[in-house]
Amino acid sequence: MENSGSFYKIVLKQVPRDQEDIITGLCFDCGASGISENLKFHQDSLNYEPQTIETPFVELVVYFESAPGKDLLSQLQRRWSEVEVTVLEETQKDWNEEWKKGFEEFELVDRIWVVPSWRKAPSGVDRILSIDPGMAFGTGTHETTRLASQALFEISKSWERGKGPSVLDVGTGTGILALLALELGAASVTATELDPVARDVARENIRNNGAQGRVHILDDQVTSIAEKFPLVMANIIDGILVNIQEPLKNCLTPRGLLLVTGILAERENWFQNNFKLPSRYQWQKRWQLNEWVALIGAPQ
Numbered sequence: 001m002e003n004s005g006s007f008y009k010i011v012l013k014q015v016p017r018d019q020e021d022i023i024t025g026l027c028f029d030c031g032a033s034g035i036s037e038n039l040k041f042h043q044d045s046l047n048y049e050p051q052t053i054e055t056p057f058v059e060l061v062v063y064f065e066s067a068p069g070k071d072l073l074s075q076l077q078r079r080w081s082e083v084e085v086t087v088l089e090e091t092q093k094d095w096n097e098e099w100k101k102g103f104e105e106f107e108l109v110d111r112i113w114v115v116p117s118w119r120k121a122p123s124g125v126d127r128i129l130s131i132d133p134g135m136a137f138g139t140g141t142h143e144t145t146r147l148a149s150q151a152l153f154e155i156s157k158s159w160e161r162g163k164g165p166s167v168l169d170v171g172t173g174t175g176i177l178a179l180l181a182l183e184l185g186a187a188s189v190t191a192t193e194l195d196p197v198a199r200d201v202a203r204e205n206i207r208n209n210g211a212q213g214r215v216h217i218l219d220d221q222v223t224s225i226a227e228k229f230p231l232v233m234a235n236i237i238d239g240i241l242v243n244i245q246e247p248l249k250n251c252l253t254p255r256g257l258l259l260v261t262g263i264l265a266e267r268e269n270w271f272q273n274n275f276k277l278p279s280r281y282q283w284q285k286r287w288q289l290n291e292w293v294a295l296i297g298a299p300q
């Protein structure tokens, strides 16, 4: 590849939608290696399915491995004078490696540290959750994971040493909360995850932490779990928690605790009105970090 270490982008703004195919065809004829469209979305309800907006003009980003020829630029300007053309030279980066540099070990809760699997634990730290997030959610840095960790720690204070309960972790992501529950004394953890890629990541993290046999990442979803758990936890965005509330509640033992987070503070009232706790349950404890809320539902 010419100019290894850099690539070129042409940003085209105000492209008339009916000219999009002709312009992209021209760019490919002139050596473009790829084209993306910056779509506009709106999302006005809680069902989390953003809709793309059909605008009369589109914004395109055209990629080139070497500097685009003057011929293309002059053709664009001559034939579509209303289109705004910006040429940018960009440095190639291994984004995965760049991102890894920013993920460092930190104390999650109660002297239990999250340590990226490719880094050494700091000296003196012996309670470790070794995590490689890959493409899954759950480095421990997000507010909702921190809230769930804090709540889990508080709940675990009542667990008898070596006799913690079995726990269900719905939406395990990297498996971080499952591993934390185990470290805090849970007897075992069963976890579900919708995303098969994340399930593989979680299984790898469970193996790397020597927790096979004590944490089970199911292929099944929460709707098909018949077992009951004294603690069910789920860190999933509030709209989905409401959608899956029945299976979550069905997995509780008669006096089981429900720990939920992923609730946006501005939607907490909506959430509490729409997530119907079992009779004689109430939202017993609440934590907030920035705009995120965690709640524990427990029998009165």
Ligand SMILES: C[S@@+](CC[C@H](N)C(=O)[O-])C[C@H]1O[C@@H](n2cnc3c(N)ncnc32)[C@H](O)[C@@H]1O
Binding pocket: 136, 137, 138, 139, 140, 144, 145, 148, 170, 171, 172, 173, 174, 175, 176, 177, 192, 193, 194, 195, 198, 221, 222, 235, 236, 237, 240, 244, 262
């Ligand atoms: C906010 S992340 C939480 C990850 C991790 N538990 C943590 O606390 O950092 C939510 C996860 O739930 C998964 N998820 C979303 N809906 C789900 C569902 N109905 N059942 C199971 N997992 C779900 C997502 O794929 C994502 O990995």
